[in-house]
Amino acid sequence: MHFLDQPFFLVFAAISALYAILLIISFFSLATYRNKFDKIYSDGVSIIVCARSELNNLRQLVPLLIKQDYKDFEIIIVDDRSEDGQYDFLMDMAKKEPKVRHVRIDHVPDHIQPKKYAITLGVKAATNDVLLFTDADCRPSSNSWVEKMSAPFVNPKISFAIGYSQYFTSGGLLNAMIRWDTLQTALQYITLNRLGNPYMAVGRNLAYRKSVFLENNGFGSLQSVLGGDDDLFVNKHAKRNNSALVLGETSLVYSVAKKTWSEFIIQKVRHLSVGKHYRWIDKVILRVAGAIRYLMYVTLITAILSGSQPLAVAIVYFFTLVLLLMNVLAIQFKSGERKNMWWGVVLDLVYLIGYLVVAAKAKFSPKIRWR
Structure with missing residues (x-):
């Protein structure tokens, strides 16, 4: 036939x-991607982590951040109404480690979503222009993470450094699906980034300038939108000529995946719901x-x-x-x-x-x- x-x-x-x-x-x-950022950014970097009742994760993350091989950086942990001993842990760490700073939130205004409010306070508390973001359940793959993610800012025209984050392998169908979903999302935003359209990023491994955040009135009209503290901000302000893609074994960040299907679905629903706010x-x-x-x-x-x-x-x-x-x-x-x-x-x-x-x-x- x-x-x-x-x-x-x-x-x-x-x-x-x-x-x-x-x-x-x-x-x-x-x-065809090549990491061309061979010069080291010489100014300070502020690492910002927003956390709510993440004591166990912070006990693992903070020591890894302190060990970063970079000469000038601070660690700002924004404690958002935690109730699990996180506050006491951070107070103790701030006394022992001069690099660690602690911002406490007891109340969130009605006009702004909690995560965006936490980020806003963290940004305002930062003493450096380059801000490097990750989450409490994340782990940098190397002690060179800060160095690699800040390297693009040697170029004063660069305002965003977009990294990659994958999840730890723990076995089972759920973990497999989470990792596959993460990879598929990365294929989309990395490809479009390489084609000159940095339409999104993930807040688990993202850096941008404090000056850009303040000049654009923070999250602006997006501050009441649930989620999108990473991808919507990038979607609105990142352009071909002011952003850089950072890929490599030493700039990679791993995250702890959700343990139940319901947790993963809630997380995914939150991520997908912000897509309607992307550029047309x-x-x-x-x-x-x-x-x-x-x-x-x-x-x-x-x-x-x-x-x-x-x-x-x-x-x-x-x-x-x-x-x-x-x-x-x-x-x-x-x-x-x-x-x-x-x-x-x-x-x-x-x-x-x-x-x-x-x-x-x-x-x-x-x-x-x-x-």
């Missing part, structure tokens, strides 16, 4: 071709790319059920999986993330179905507060 007589296969092949083009663009964006062009790009990816699987299933050219369908699908795997290997190689994730290409359809459910929940769910 001739290919032209097989409409289900032709549609699948056409959609797969579009998906392949996206994957090829993504791969070459990653493969970013929403169009992401929706078109996402639609092509979903349609590839829909047409694949349709072609299989129709019995259209099974061998040809298998070859085309295998080709897209190879391209997807190449992207996975590329981002892991460039970022220094060494845990093999080839298995993600097999679970991709399951992940996308779950993503669709969570996205629907994000669109229709009520507000979810930060902790």
Whole structure:
């Protein structure tokens, strides 16, 4: 039977071709990345961590931050209404370690979301222009983290340094899905960054100038929006000529993944719900790319059920999986993330179905507060 007589296969092949083009663009964006920041930023850096009842995590994180091999930095921990002994721990650390500073929050004004308020107070307390952000449940991969993430600021035109953060491996389907989701998100924002559109970043590994924050009135009109303290701020103010992408084994940050499905879903809903505040062009790009990816699987299933050219369908699908795997290997190689994730290409359809459910929940769910 001739290919032209097989409409289900032709549609699948056409959609797969579009998906392949996206994957090829993504791969070459990653493969051609070079970390050119070989000079060391000589001025001070302020590390800011906002935490609420994160005593156990801070006991692990703060010593790692203190050990950073950088000559001039301070650590500002914004204690947001903690109730677990975190306050006493931070007071004690501030007495022992001159680099550690402690900002306490007992009340959050109604006009601003708690996380954004905590960040705002941390920024105002910082004594340096370059601010480096991470979360309490994060761990820098090396003692050179501050040095690597601050290096782009040698160039006075740079206002943002966008890093990469992955989650620790702990086994199980949930952890696998979280890590795969993180990698897929990174593929999107790293690719678009390389193409000149730094549309988002993750607050687990992000640096920007205090002057940019203050000049733009902090979070401005976004201060009442739940979430988006990292990606919405970057989406609004980062541009091709004022931002830098920092990838590498020594600039990588690992995070402790959620332990239950409900925690992960709540976190993902919060992240997805801020997407409606992106620039219109970013929403169009992401929706078109996402639609092509979903349609590839829909047409694949349709072609299989129709019995259209099974061998040809298998070859085309295998080709897209190879391209997807190449992207996975590329981002892991460039970022220094060494845990093999080839298995993600097999679970991709399951992940996308779950993503669709969570996205629907994000669109229709009520507000979810930060902790």
